[in-house]
Amino acid sequence: MKILVPVKRVIDYNVKARVKADGSGMELANVKMAMNPFDEIAVEEAVRLKEAGVASEIVAVSCGEAKCQEQLRQALALGADRALLVETTVELQPLAVAKLLKAIVDREAPRLVILGKQAIDDDANQTGQMLAALLDWPQATFASKVAVRGEEIEVTREIDGGLETLAMTLPAVVTTDLRLNEPRYATLPNIMKAKKKPLETLTPAELGVDVAPRLATLKVEEPPARKAGVKVASVAELVDKLRHEAKVIP
Numbered sequence: 001m002k003i004l005v006p007v008k009r010v011i012d013y014n015v016k017a018r019v020k021a022d023g024s025g026m027e028l029a030n031v032k033m034a035m036n037p038f039d040e041i042a043v044e045e046a047v048r049l050k051e052a053g054v055a056s057e058i059v060a061v062s063c064g065e066a067k068c069q070e071q072l073r074q075a076l077a078l079g080a081d082r083a084l085l086v087e088t089t090v091e092l093q094p095l096a097v098a099k100l101l102k103a104i105v106d107r108e109a110p111r112l113v114i115l116g117k118q119a120i121d122d123d124a125n126q127t128g129q130m131l132a133a134l135l136d137w138p139q140a141t142f143a144s145k146v147a148v149r150g151e152e153i154e155v156t157r158e159i160d161g162g163l164e165t166l167a168m169t170l171p172a173v174v175t176t177d178l179r180l181n182e183p184r185y186a187t188l189p190n191i192m193k194a195k196k197k198p199l200e201t202l203t204p205a206e207l208g209v210d211v212a213p214r215l216a217t218l219k220v221e222e223p224p225a226r227k228a229g230v231k232v233a234s235v236a237e238l239v240d241k242l243r244h245e246a247k248v249i250p
């Protein structure tokens, strides 16, 4: 079984993201970038399925600028077999990515696509769902456990107040939640090996996809700065403040 794993290049989650001075978007110049954390979990799950003899090939795909090759090489170092870069300098929105992924699925015919549940830059949480709709495949989002049995896949999801387990027939789309697994680190020998693994570059035009944005970002703002707290001298003072000064924030 072939698994397709889309990986997005985003601002590293350890970096304090800054808004551009003109409020038009996030500052990306000289900022450390990384693979979206939920996509690392997706790669890890695909690698575990390969190690378990369920998957035979893992193809990583990233859509965006040429530098996305760095994240694809990381996916290859973690265990993906080959990589595809859909190269464009257009700022891609989830629907455009879903259309590109649909075109890749039509070419590659994977039985399973594992995406992150959301990209930590746009927090859209849309691409997996849109891809499933475009493909007319079943989808299980926010997976915290995945088990493949023949042509069936069981996905456990964390929902309010408990766990829900869904069964789907392959081919299917799954999106990963935080507790699905703990991704491994790439070892140095695997980083070296990844440099020799195949990485093919395509363009949206070659895939016949129009990636023009449908939405315009009007403004991006920093959240308001928090006011400094105060130290109270005693429990009595704390109780007094809670009783007379504390406000319920709606």
Ligand code: AMP
Pocket (backbone or CB within 6 Å): 006, 007, 008, 009, 036, 038, 039, 061, 062, 063, 064, 092, 094, 097, 114, 115, 116, 117, 118, 119, 120, 122, 123, 124, 125, 126, 127, 128
């Ligand atoms: P989003 O819908 O933007 O929150 O992204 C959800 C998931 O879709 C991500 O975790 C990735 O697996 C995938 N994805 C989104 N954008 C891209 C991209 N430009 N290239 C590859 N995968 C992407």
